[in-house]
Amino acid sequence: MAATMVPGERNSVPGVRTRQKLIEAGVEIFGRYNFEATTTRMLADRAGVNLAAIPYHFKSKEGLYHAVVRHIVEQATAAYGPAVAEINETLAKSSCSSSECFAMLSRILNTMVSTILGTPEAKSWAGIILREQIEPTKAFDIFYEGVMQPVLQSCLALVARILHRQPDDPETMLSVLAIVGQVLIFRTSREAVIRSLKWRGYSRKEIQVVQSNVIKHACAILGVPVPCESPSHEGGRRDE
Amino acid sequence: MAATMVPGERNSVPGVRTRQKLIEAGVEIFGRYNFEATTTRMLADRAGVNLAAIPYHFKSKEGLYHAVVRHIVEQATAAYGPAVAEINETLAKSSCSSSECFAMLSRILNTMVSTILGTPEAKSWAGIILREQIEPTKAFDIFYEGVMQPVLQSCLALVARILHRQPDDPETMLSVLAIVGQVLIFRTSREAVIRSLKWRGYSRKEIQVVQSNVIKHACAILGVPVPCESPSHEGGRRDE
DNA sequence: GTCTATAGTCGGATAGAC
DNA sequence: GTCTATCCGACTATAGAC
Numbered sequence: 001m002a003a004t005m006v007p008g009e010r011n012s013v014p015g016v017r018t019r020q021k022l023i024e025a026g027v028e029i030f031g032r033y034n035f036e037a038t039t040t041r042m043l044a045d046r047a048g049v050n051l052a053a054i055p056y057h058f059k060s061k062e063g064l065y066h067a068v069v070r071h072i073v074e075q076a077t078a079a080y081g082p083a084v085a086e087i088n089e090t091l092a093k094s095s096c097s098s099s100e101c102f103a104m105l106s107r108i109l110n111t112m113v114s115t116i117l118g119t120p121e122a123k124s125w126a127g128i129i130l131r132e133q134i135e136p137t138k139a140f141d142i143f144y145e146g147v148m149q150p151v152l153q154s155c156l157a158l159v160a161r162i163l164h165r166q167p168d169d170p171e172t173m174l175s176v177l178a179i180v181g182q183v184l185i186f187r188t189s190r191e192a193v194i195r196s197l198k199w200r201g202y203s204r205k206e207i208q209v210v211q212s213n214v215i216k217h218a219c220a221i222l223g224v225p226v227p228c229e230s231p232s233h234e235g236g237r238r239d240e
Numbered sequence: 241m242a243a244t245m246v247p248g249e250r251n252s253v254p255g256v257r258t259r260q261k262l263i264e265a266g267v268e269i270f271g272r273y274n275f276e277a278t279t280t281r282m283l284a285d286r287a288g289v290n291l292a293a294i295p296y297h298f299k300s301k302e303g304l305y306h307a308v309v310r311h312i313v314e315q316a317t318a319a320y321g322p323a324v325a326e327i328n329e330t331l332a333k334s335s336c337s338s339s340e341c342f343a344m345l346s347r348i349l350n351t352m353v354s355t356i357l358g359t360p361e362a363k364s365w366a367g368i369i370l371r372e373q374i375e376p377t378k379a380f381d382i383f384y385e386g387v388m389q390p391v392l393q394s395c396l397a398l399v400a401r402i403l404h405r406q407p408d409d410p411e412t413m414l415s416v417l418a419i420v421g422q423v424l425i426f427r428t429s430r431e432a433v434i435r436s437l438k439w440r441g442y443s444r445k446e447i448q449v450v451q452s453n454v455i456k457h458a459c460a461i462l463g464v465p466v467p468c469e470s471p472s473h474e475g476g477r478r479d480e
Numbered sequence: 481g482t483c484t485a486t487a488g489t490c491g492g493a494t495a496g497a498c
Numbered sequence: 499g500t501c502t503a504t505c506c507g508a509c510t511a512t513a514g515a516c
Binding site: 481482483484485486487488489490491492493494495496497498 | 499500501502503504505506507508509510511512513514515516
């Protein structure tokens, strides 16, 4: 990544700056509209750069789209990487108790809720990822292998321990999907959710409500006693 | 609806036939691609009609899109209407037991799973509805008020009875969303789900597995003892 | 590296014959 | 109601000056 970036010059190298601005614009515009509805003019205008900068830096509109996808995967990896690494290390070292496993699961679920609902970029990310689920292209592989696969595998390992099941037992992954599903519905069906709850969006208060409910239902699904309520306060930025 | 259809002539009135073919083509093409990526030429080719038939019968490409949306709502209402009506009638008449309420909830959940995963048109419907959730237009209102709202309200009433909570307690709707979320993830994140389960699609066998797991997890969330397993066999058609 | 100008393509909608 | 032919606008990508 960024082979042309010279450390001493703090990203003010003209070409690098233009690339960055186009990627930021791409996250926003590709996220809001879809690939076809997004025009190179919108992208250039939003980035405040010239139209011809797109084919120059990224070869084509599609090239910019792929750069945007890689950028999102990097950001998401930064958010989930630490939790995933902790889970893998802890499970590899010792045979930890169910309650320790559940604590790690709670942590990653809280991170999911606050990232998916709370960060301002989340709506854009979700737009791009959801459209790739409906109509997968090469970009979906980058998302799946870069973020979804590692996170799902970590959850699978934890749930297998908690339920004393084998990770390769299909029922184990089905339990993981049930737990993750109740998180994702808030993003995938955002419009229906906020109408049916009469919410106006996802601000800090709503995010905490979602977090505690997700944990509560996860306990029920896993047959674990509900721990004392303490939703983590990480990432409480507003949605819109 | 269909004010021009003469009962005696069995849909062979030329104009009606052309309209129907265009709507069928629209379900397929708008579902697979998005509104902008869909061209009027694709639609006319798939329907086997002339390009100019689109502006003639539906005024514009957007007019055809709205006709497609209304058609989907009609079909979906046919699938959920009976269950919704039964629930509303039963709850209005008598104060039925938790187990009766849970039986009705199971029925509507099984219908959801088999409709959403099992019918051949489901992929197309989901494509259109999901894109409307990401980027809502006027069409989303038609979906929400026509299908989602009635189904969610029925589930809400049942869950309120089962949990002895008020329907207007936000926690009640959050429980409904958790239960529905585990169904929807199979459609909204279809690509990630089939990869992580190493499935090839949703055929009859997979649908039954999903149905029994959804009921099992719903029991856990609602604190109801798991009934004897008997997934309904309605609508077992194949996905692809 | 960045700009202006433009080439080349394609899509939606229309006009008017049949 | 259905067809062919065509207009007009908008889009991506490129050429070439600076």
